[in-house]
Amino acid sequence: MKELKNKGLLQDVYSEDLDRRFSALRALIGTDERALRPAIQALKEGPPPLKAMAVKVLSSLDPEIVGMVMIFLLRWYPSLRGPVIEVLQKLKPFEMLRETLLKDSDNQMRILGLQLIETFGYRKGIEQDLERAFYDKDTNVRCAALKAIASLGVKELYWTFQxxxxxxxxxxxxYALTCISKARPEGIERYLSNVLHHGSEFVRIAAIECLGALATETALSMLEDRLKTATGKERKLIIRTLIRASRIEKTEEFLNELFDCLYDDDLSLVKSALRGLCSFADKTVVSRLLDWIGSFDDAHPEYPDLKNSVINCLKDMKRPDILFEVLKEGNLRFRALATGIKALGEMSYHEAAGWFIDCLGGPQRDIRRASARALYKTARVELFDKIKPFLNDKDGHVRQWVARTLVRLGMPIKEIMEFLSHEPYENVNEEVIKELLKREPLSDWYKDLPEKAIPLVVRNLKDQSSIEVFLEHPSNQVRKVAIRKLAVLNPELVATMNDRPEDKVVDCILELYNGNHKPMR
Incomplete structure (x- = not known):
């Protein structure tokens, strides 16, 4: 502890100048007990920055002296409990708390003492204090004792849960059920049977959650038995818990339970049911699932999320043949059909590629778009000529995926250039160029690009040498795109350009690259 030599500091801590008070308080860190009073004064009346500094000062002083003062403040100044508890957590006066707060006549003080000791971590000799607290006359103190036993992992006192x-x-x-979920004492399941059938729904739900957290063979078997008689919230919670534990009965009754959950208002339960349905990969289930998602309106706020969940469910079933069979029957709403097509495409089911081409000629926009996207992952070279006519589709989304598919299959450069020349939408052209760059690195083919497509090529280049080719391009727009791309790859490159006029930046970069790449002054 450093000696407090500058006695003027004790006066500065009461100054009306906040900066001066703050500096004075900071200088009191690690000094002697004379810093106690001004620090407490700042704790009581100061603004938040001063209070934070006061906590640091108090935490640096003699733990025995400060600890007693903090316990006094804890009892008589409820408004200061937050910072006082923070100081005590840093000082960790374990023995002092055992002799004071844990034996206090005030229930709230005993609870605070248990909560503080819980944050200190396990200390030798704490068992007798926790056992005494468990037999306290106040229920809240007993609950705090249980929580401390669970948090500290005092196995010698796990019998208190029973x-x-x-x-x-x-x-x-x-509280006991919550603590059991955390402590997970071995063999506790047999003591949970009574509370699982308790008269209070509040307790029964807590027991279900506790068994779900334990997730042992015995616990899950108890939940399965309870499911036979459970109703309402309990039934839904048990189903969700069993699904989370991958404990799914492949019975007609359980399957119907899962489908009933799909119509619940609780979104988390709906998603749990969808995860459970992944285990039932048969034609009837796939058909019912698609029929359910097809019944939603596009305006439904949860539709996009639920649609993705259904697609993931269908993919997890790993039976694209069954899904394809259901889709071909055609007894589905258009949204259901589009969802199934998207799932089938993401599973790369090549056998469906010809059917996707047939769907491209249909009247429904969502189905045509989903089919065009699915073709990208499923089409093979032999289908090239059948896909090509759809390059002239009226829907830009369809044209984009058809063009990307054809480029992937080896569409000649000349035909790609023709498509880029006639395509009116920039985003479509950019996606096609990205696909082309995946297939072929930049070479002389860029010279045949239509003028409007050149900036899109530069924007998607990844190597510096290829970008440099366009620094001397006659188009000012192309050069600017190249400069921006270089800036992304080499931020330090354009740092020297900050003082240059905007219209001279291109010339500066050209000068830099035509020279020896030395930074310009």
Whole structure:
């Protein structure tokens, strides 16, 4: 502890100048007990920055002295409990708390003492204090003791959970179940049977959540038995818990339960049911699932999220042949059909490519778009000529995916250039160029590009040498795109250009690259 030599600091901490007070407080860190009073004063009345500094000062002083003062403040100044607890957590006066707060006549003080000791971590000798607190006359103190036992992992006192489960107080039972979920004592499941059939729904739900957290063979078997008689919220919670534990009964009854959950207002339950349906890969389930998602309106706020969940469910079934069979029957709403096509495409089911081409000629926009996208992953070279006519489709989304598919299949450069020349949408052209760059690195083919497509090529180049080719392009727009791309790859390159007029930046970059790449002054 450093000596407090500058006694003027003790006066500065009461100054009306906040900066001066703050500096004075900071200088008191690690000094002696004379810093105690001004630090407490700042804790009581100061603005947040001063209070934070006061906490640092108090935490640096003699733990024995500060600890006693903090306990006094904790009892008589409830408004200061936040910063006071912070100081005590840093000082960790374990023995002092055992002799004061844990034996205090005020229930709230005993609870605070248990909560503080819980944050200190396990200390030798804490068992007798926690056991005494468990037999306290106040229920909240007993609950705090259970929580501390679970958090600190005091296995010698895990028997208290069994005793707590025999209580009639609902709050005590709830706390015991919560602590059991955290501590996971071995063999506790057999003591949970009574609370699983308790008269209070509040307690029964807590018991279900506890068994789900334990997730042992015994716990899951108990939930399966309870499912036979459970209703309402309990039934839904058990189903969700069993799905999370991959404990799914492949029975007609359980399957119907899952489909009933799809119509619940709880979105998390709906998603759990969808995960459970992944285990039922048969034609009827796939058809019912698609029929359900097809019943939604595009305006439904959860439709996009649920649609993706259904697609993931269909993919997890790993039976594209069954999905394809259901789709070909055609007894589905258009949204259901589009969802199924997207899932089938993402599974790269090549056998469906010819059928996707047939769907491209249909009247429904969503189906045609989904089919065009699915073709990208499923089409093979032998289907090239059948796909090509759809390059002239009226829908830009369809044209984009058809063109990307054809480029992937080896569409000649000349035909690609013709498409880029006639395509009116820039985003379509850019996606096609990205596909072309995947297939072939930049070479002389760029010279045949239509003028409007050159900036799109430069924007998607990834190597510096290829970008440099366009620094001397006659188009000012192309040169600017090249400069921006170089700036992304080499931020330090254009740092020297900050003082140059905007219209001279291109010339500066050209000068830099035509020279020896030395930074310009």
């Amino acid at each position: 005793d707590a489960l025999k209580e009639e107080d609902e709050w005590m039972l709830f």
